[in-house]
Every structure is written in C-alpha cells, then in structure tokens.
Amino acid sequence: MMLEVPCVDTGNVLDSRPVSVKKGLKCPPVLLFGHSDHSPNPKHEVNSVEHKQHFRVVIVGGGAAGISTAAHLVSAGIKDIAVIEPSDTHYYQPFWTFVGGGVVNAEASTRPMASVMPKGVEWIQARVERFDPDNQRVTTHEGQDIAYDYLVVAPGLQIDWHKIVGLPEALGKQGVSSNYRYDLAPVTWANIQSFKGGNAVFTFPPPPIKCAGAPQKIMYLAEDYFRKQGIRDKSRVIYYCATPSIFSVPKYATALTGQVIKPRGIETFFRHDLVEVRGEAKEAVFRNLQTAEDVVQPYDLLHVVPPMSAPDFIKQSPLANETGWVDVNQQTLQHSRYPNIFSLGDASSLPTSKTAAAIRAQMPVLTANLLASMNGGQMVAEYDGYTSCPLITAYGKLILAEFDYDLNPKETFPFDQSQERYSMYLLKRYIIPMIYWDGLLKGKRWPGFEIGP
Numbered sequence: 348m349m350l351e352v353p354c355v356d357t358g359n360v361l362d363s364r365p366v367s368v369k370k371g372l373k374c375p376p377v378l379l380f381g382h383s384d385h386s387p388n389p390k391h392e393v394n395s396v397e398h399k400q401h402f403r404v405v406i407v408g409g410g411a412a413g414i415s416t417a418a419h420l421v422s423a424g425i426k427d428i429a430v431i432e433p434s435d436t437h438y439y440q441p442f443w444t445f446v447g448g449g450v451v452n453a454e455a456s457t458r459p460m461a462s463v464m465p466k467g468v469e470w471i472q473a474r475v476e477r478f479d480p481d482n483q484r485v486t487t488h489e490g491q492d493i494a495y496d497y498l499v500v501a502p503g504l505q506i507d508w509h510k511i512v513g514l515p516e517a518l519g520k521q522g523v524s525s526n527y528r529y530d531l532a533p534v535t536w537a538n539i540q541s542f543k544g545g546n547a548v549f550t551f552p553p554p555p556i557k558c559a560g561a562p563q564k565i566m567y568l569a570e571d572y573f574r575k576q577g578i579r580d581k582s583r584v585i586y587y588c589a590t591p592s593i594f595s596v597p598k599y600a601t602a603l604t605g606q607v608i609k610p611r612g613i614e615t616f617f618r619h620d621l622v623e624v625r626g627e628a629k630e631a632v633f634r635n636l637q638t639a640e641d642v643v644q645p646y647d648l649l650h651v652v653p654p655m656s657a658p659d660f661i662k663q664s665p666l667a668n669e670t671g672w673v674d675v676n677q678q679t680l681q682h683s684r685y686p687n688i689f690s691l692g693d694a695s696s697l698p699t700s701k702t703a704a705a706i707r708a709q710m711p712v713l714t715a716n717l718l719a720s721m722n723g724g725q726m727v728a729e730y731d732g733y734t735s736c737p738l739i740t741a742y743g744k745l746i747l748a749e750f751d752y753d754l755n756p757k758e759t760f761p762f763d764q765s766q767e768r769y770s771m772y773l774l775k776r777y778i779i780p781m782i783y784w785d786g787l788l789k790g791k792r793w794p795g796f797e798i799g800p
C-alpha cells in the first residue's frame with residue numbers, strides 16, 4: 348500500500364513591511380537588496396542611518412530568539428535597536444523533521460530574513476566575531492565596531508560535523524543524511540523512499556543538542572513508512588543513543604517505550620556514541636560508553652545527529668561559562684558578570700532542552716528584565732525552564748512532551764499528553780507553525796496558549 352504523504356508547501360505569505368538593512372555598515376544600504384536572492388519586495392523602504400555605530404540595544408542573531416526579542420522590544424516602544432545577522436534566510440527548523448519525513452517541502456521552512464525583521468529595527472547583515480563587554484562593543488568579521496547600551500546574545504549553536512571521523516565525506520551519499528541541515532533533510536526523505544529493507548540506523552549524540560526529540564522522531568516516521576510499504580519484516584530499525592534512556596522525562600520515556608518502541612520492534616542501544624562513519628563500506632562505528640569498546644554496525648540507511656556545542660566565537664569570548672555557552676542566570680537570563688548583557692535560545696547556558704518552544708517562554712522573561720534594567724530597576728521575571736518537544740511517533744500520531752527545569756511535566760491540555768494523539772499531530776503540523784510565524788516572531792505570547800514551536 349502506498350502511503351499518502353504529499354509534499355505540501357505551507358504557502359508562505361510574505362510580510363512586506365519596511366525594514367532597514369546595513370551590510371557590514373559600509374555599503375550604501377540601497378544597494379544591499381541587490382545581493383539578496385530572497386528579497387520579498389523590491390519596494391522595501393531603506394531608512395538606515397549610514398555609519399551609525401551605536402545602538403541602545405544590539406541583538407546578535409536573527410533566529411527564533413533574536414527576532415522574537417527584537418519584535419517584542421519594538422512593541423514595547425524601544426527605539427534604536429540593531430539585529431546583527433549574516434543570513435539572507437530565516438529557517439523554521441522544527442519543520443525539518445517533516446521535510447525528512449516527506450510531509451512538507453524544504454522551502455516551507457524558509458522565509459527571507461528581510462520579511463521577518465521587525466519594522467523599525469536596523470538589520471546589520473554581518474557576522475559578529477568578538478565581544479568587548481568592558482567597552483560595550485562587538486566587532487564583526489568585516490571589522491566594524493558596534494557599540495551598545497544593552498546586548499542580547501542569540502546566535503544559536505554550532506553543529507560539530509567534523510567530530511565524527513568520516514562523516515563530512517559520507518554526508519549526502521550512499522544512504523547517509525541528517526535532518527540537522529537544511530540541504531540534507533530532503534536527502535533523508537529520498538533515502539527513506541529508496542530503502543528496500545536491511546538496516547536503518549538512527550543516532551543520538553551526547554547532549555546538549557537542539558531538539559532532543561528530533562533524532563527519534565524521524566526514526567518513527569521512517570519505521571511507519573516501511574511498515575506501510577510492506578517492507579518492515581525485511582528491515583531492522585535500530586536506535587543508537589548516547590544517553591541512558593529514550594527521553595529525559597520519565598513520564599514520556601515510559602510512554603515511548605510502551606506505546607512505540609516495544610510494540611513496533613525498534614531495537615535500542617543506549618550509552619553508545621557514534622565515532623566514525625565508513626561511507627564506502629556502509630559501516631557506522633559506535634563506542635560503548637560503559638565498556639569503551641567499539642561496535643561496528645553495517646547500515647543501509649543512516650540518519651546522523653552529530654554532537655553540538657556553543658559557537659566557537661562564543662566559546663572564545665569573555666561571555667562564556669566553563670562549557671562555552673553564554674553564562675546567564677538561569678532564572679533571569681541576565682549575564683552572570685555583565686548586567687547589561689542577556690542571552691536566550693540555543694547559545695545560552697540555560698540548562699533546559701534547547702527548543703524554539705523554550706524560547707517562547709524565555710523571550711517574555713528576558714524582555715521584561717531588560718526593560719526593568721533600562722528603567723533602573725531590579726529583575727522582575729523568572730524563567731522556570733519550560734520547554735516542549737512534540738514527539739511525532741508516526742504519520743498522524745504525536746506525544747506532546749512539555750516540562751520544566753526539574754523534568755516535571757508542565758502540560759497545556761487537560762488530558763494525558765503522554766498518549767499518542769492525532770489532534771496533537773495536527774497541532775504540530777498546522778497550528779504551531781502559525782504560532783511561530785505570526786506569534787513568536789512578532790514578539791507575541793498568545794494568552795492561554797503556552798505550547799511553542
């Protein structure tokens with residue numbers, strides 16, 4: 348039986364609000380849109396002040412964290428904000444699991460950066476390289492110094508592809524892919540479709556990673572697809588995971604094991620870390636983290652999730668803690684040593700699961716505290732570690748995990764969210780993307796609706 352999983356584009360309605368942009372602060376801004384392949388509207392009004400090098404608030408990174416913070420500050424009446432962001436494109440990464448599972452096109456996860464940049468914010472299209480917090484300045488790769496009164500650091504994290512021997516060479520070829528890269532998520536779907544039986548192997552590295560559910564979600568979609576194609580009895584579906592259990596929150600771990608892994612015959616190897624990919628031989632080498640022995644696993648399909656860390660320029664900066672992340676107070680999101688610096692999202696040291704959903708809870712706390720600080724006051728808001736992981740368990744089924752710093756469930760709906768549900772799948776597929784584009788990125792927190800992207 349053929350599975351109907353049409354590639355549906357969500358139909359991005361481009362927002363054509365005026366935005367100002369500067370590239371490295373050097374070029375005449377009006378020329379800059381000529382460089383962007385994704386400029387949504389040639390009539391964009393360009394109103395940047397040339398060579399302005401000081402801002403009331405500078406935000407590093409125009410991802411989920413940076414754009415939502417900028418938008419909220421604008422709506423709170425703050426003027427003189429710059430977002431430093433090198434990319435022409437904004438990515439809705441939570442869609443990449445659906446791209447890998449053939450549910451949406453990769454393009455459905457993108458919008459031109461200019462279209463999500465809040466009106467009135469100065470977009471400096473450049474890459475930050477250095478921080479000088481004592482002199483309240485950042486320096487870009489292009490050599491520009493930009494001064495600030497307040498700094499929000501949100502450049503996301505770095506994926507360390509190179510830390511797995513042979514992986515960079517093997518990626519995208521001979522059955523190897525990863526949903527953690529925009530261009531490779533469609534390769535995952537191609538690999539799933541061309542798999543005719545054998546070993547389908549999925550990996551999870553030592554944490555922290557972003558969206559700790561994504562490595563297993565794609566496995567559940569693939570397994571469901573193999574079953575519907577009638578090739579499940581010719582296939583082994585194998586999960587190698589560096590952590591000791593399938594999920595950090597016991598309630599959802601029990602549900603995943605009992606409702607999904609055992610009944611569907613998925614094989615799990617915990618405390619095993621991928622150390623090498625032998626692309627030619629189609630072998631993956633895993634280190635048993637308890638015995639230090641290496642296990643060689645032949646594969647026909649390999650979905651890799653590599654280790655992740657703070658971006659190098661953060662690790663090497665005075666803003667980092669001992670593990671490299673931006674060192675912030677886990678309740679207030681204020682920097683531990685520099686009171687005029689805040690951080691949220693994947694780059695921050697906040698000890699919760701790194702998700703866009705978490706950012707939805709972090710952003711209102713950060714902005715409330717930043718505004719209080721601007722008014723000379725004390726911190727007024729606290730973050731409890733809320734995060735969410737919509738665990739897609741099949742086409743049309745989802746367990747909605749929501750929890751806090753203490754791994755206590757913090758569920759939105761008045762039913763047991765650890766049960767697989769079609770309604771929650773529809774929420775993830777259709778409603779949460781709307782919350783992302785039209786709520787979070789506009790700086791809003793929709794009342795009474797706590798779940799995030």
Ligand SMILES: Cc1cc2nc3c(=O)[nH]c(=O)nc-3n(C[C@H](O)[C@H](O)[C@H](O)COP(=O)(O)OP(=O)(O)OC[C@H]3O[C@@H](n4cnc5c(N)ncnc54)[C@H](O)[C@@H]3O)c2cc1C
Pocket residue numbers: 407408409410411412413431432433434439440441442443444473474475476501502503504526527528557558561658660691692693694701702703704705706735736737799800
């Ligand atoms: C496959 C996958 C599935 C996921 N599924 C989910 C899910 O179901 N639910 C969920 O909530 N989350 C999910 N996530 C996680 C979520 O996408 C991230 O947690 C979120 O995007 C983090 O936002 P951020 O703004 O911190 O970083 P990002 O969104 O990564 O943005 C960082 C921005 O900083 C910019 N930048 C980088 N370096 C510099 C620099 N030197 N100077 C200036 N700017 C810089 C980048 O260009 C980028 O635009 C998923 C992620 C992946 C990859």
